[in-house]
Amino acid sequence: GAVVSQHPSRVICKSxxxxxxxxxxxxxxxxxxxxxxxxxxxxxxxxxxxxxxSKATYEQxxxxxxxxINHASLTLSTLTVTSAHPEDSSFYICSARHPGGQxxxxxxxxxxxxx
Amino acid sequence: DAKTTQPPSMDCAEGxxxxxxxxxxxxxxxxxxxxxxxxxxxxxxxxxxxxxxNETNEMASLIITEDRKSSTLILPHATLRDTAVYxxxxxxxxxxxxxxxxxxTRLTIIP
Numbered sequence: 001g002a003v004v005s006q007h008p009s010r011v012i013c014k015s016x017x018x019x020x021x022x023x024x025x026x027x028x029x030x031x032x033x034x035x036x037x038x039x040x041x042x043x044x045x046x047x048x049x050x051x052x053x054s055k056a057t058y059e060q061x062x063x064x065x066x067x068x069i070n071h072a073s074l075t076l077s078t079l080t081v082t083s084a085h086p087e088d089s090s091f092y093i094c095s096a097r098h099p100g101g102q103x104x105x106x107x108x109x110x111x112x113x114x115x
Numbered sequence: 116d117a118k119t120t121q122p123p124s125m126d127c128a129e130g131x132x133x134x135x136x137x138x139x140x141x142x143x144x145x146x147x148x149x150x151x152x153x154x155x156x157x158x159x160x161x162x163x164x165x166x167x168x169n170e171t172n173e174m175a176s177l178i179i180t181e182d183r184k185s186s187t188l189i190l191p192h193a194t195l196r197d198t199a200v201y202x203x204x205x206x207x208x209x210x211x212x213x214x215x216x217x218x219x220t221r222l223t224i225i226p
Contacts, residue, residue, distance in 0.1 A: 006158075034213055043202075044159070044216040093158045095214070103149070104214055106158030 003027055004096050006107030013084055013114055021079045021110045023094030029074035030096035034104070035067075038091040050077040050094075084114040119203045124221040133190040135220050137203030140184040145207050148179060149214070150188045152199040159202065159216075162188065198224045 003026040013019050023033055031052045036044040048069055049057040056069035068080040077096075081088055095106040120138040127133040139148065149164040163170055163177045165186075170177040176189040190197055202219040 004158075036216075043218050044153075046213055046215070049213060091156070095158070103161040103164060105161065109156065109158045111156070 004094065004105045004107045006092075006094055006110050008110060009108060010111045011113070013112070015085055015114055016083055018080055018082045019084055019112060021081075021092055021094075021112075023077045023079070023096070023107050025075045025096045025105075028096075028098050028100075030077075030099075031074060033071060033077040033094055033096045035069065035077075035079050036093045036095070038093060038109075044093060047079075052077075081112065084112070086114045088112065089114045119205060119217050121201070121203055121217065121220045123218065124223070126223050126225055127190075127193045128225050129195060130192055133193040133197065133222060133224070135188040135190075135201050135203075135222060136185065137188070138185045139203070139205045142183050142205050143207075146205045147207070148177065148183075148186050149204045149206065150175070150177065151202045151204065151214075151216075152197075153202070153219070154196075154199045162201075193222075193224045195224050195226065198222060 005024045005026055007022045011019055033050040035047045037047050038044045046059050047062045050069045050071040052071045052074050058064045066082055071077040091109050091111050093109045095104045097104050147164050147166050150162040151159040153159045163172055163175050165177045165179055167179055179186045200219040200221050202216050204214050
């Protein structure tokens with residue numbers, strides 16, 4: 001299947017700093033990518049839809065000024081967690097749909113720990 | 116997207132068939148049934164999807180009832196690597212692309 005890659009896979013940062021997570025579609029172009037967040041023992045919760053060349057669409061309750069999303073090219077979307085706090089510690093996952101099919105492909109996830 | 120109901124957990128002996136049920140009684144005519152799984156600390160992995168006919172691929176089989184109100188994912192010969200949380204999701208084939216994840220079924224394969 002198609003490959004979606006996230007980087008880094010694990011990051012620890014200090015409270016108050018910002019962290020950028022990259023999501024790349026390696027072998028296809030994705031006009032739309034999705035960002036999810038998953039807390040321990042919970043399901044994935046959609047945070048936002050990232051659209052190439054336009055503003056992201058955020059789900060209700062997700063602060064757009066805190067979770068900055070940039071989708072500057074058809075193969076790269078970035079999520080920046082600004083002024084991170086310990087409660088932002090979570091597993092962040094991106095996904096993209098291959099244009100040739102309807103199934104979504106997911107990155108391997110990024111575990112963020114804010115200390 | 117229609118809601119789904121899955122048992123929270125199941126066990127299956129290694130080498131046996133694992134049958135994971137999913138209820139989606141409010142599914143619409145244009146909605147497909149998708150199955151994904153998530154192995155611990157990894158991103159979800161696509162398994163299979165279908166509309167009304169039974170489907171099979173190299174990973175699993177999907178059996179959808181005639182009234183489409185429920186389905187069963189079958190892993191024919193479960194291995195320890197199949198231990199994961201399995202998510203059943205219904206969504207339209209075209210249009211709204213986001214996936215709404217429920218709580219899924221935690222499948223544990225017993226040696």
